[in-house]
């Protein structure tokens with residue numbers, strides 16, 4: 737498990753910065769976004785400090801698969817409405833031109849009734 741002591745999301749995982757936790761297991765953590773765009777907006781992150789999707793390799797296949805498989809279940813649990821009338825959006829900003837602000841890999845999961853603040 738890699739930890740970057742300067743990383744805000746590593747601090748959230750460690751409980752050094754408070755968050756509204758959605759889910760936790762041995763390798764994945766999920767918490768509500770502090771500035772939600774949508775009625776439901778949480779982040780799914782690996783506990784290990786991977787800076788972005790640009791650093792993901794074959795060794796992360798199982799972890800990334802688990803995160804994607806978890807997303808729909810947590811989306812419904814957190815109040816997204818069922819597919820197809822409801823649904824959700826999964827977003828993963830990567831790098832400066834990809835709009836990434838926090839350099840710890842995260843999947844945004846957003847949903848709930850429109851309109852949304854953004855997106």
Ligand code: AMP
Nearest residue numbers: 753755768769770771829835836837838
């Ligand atoms: P991105 O632009 O994809 O890097 O998204 C970073 C997200 O992290 C933004 O939507 C922020 O609102 C969110 N964020 C930053 N700090 C915190 C925090 N302390 N707790 C929860 N969400 C945060």
Ligand code: ZN
Nearest residue numbers: 743746785840
């Ligand atoms: Zn980190």
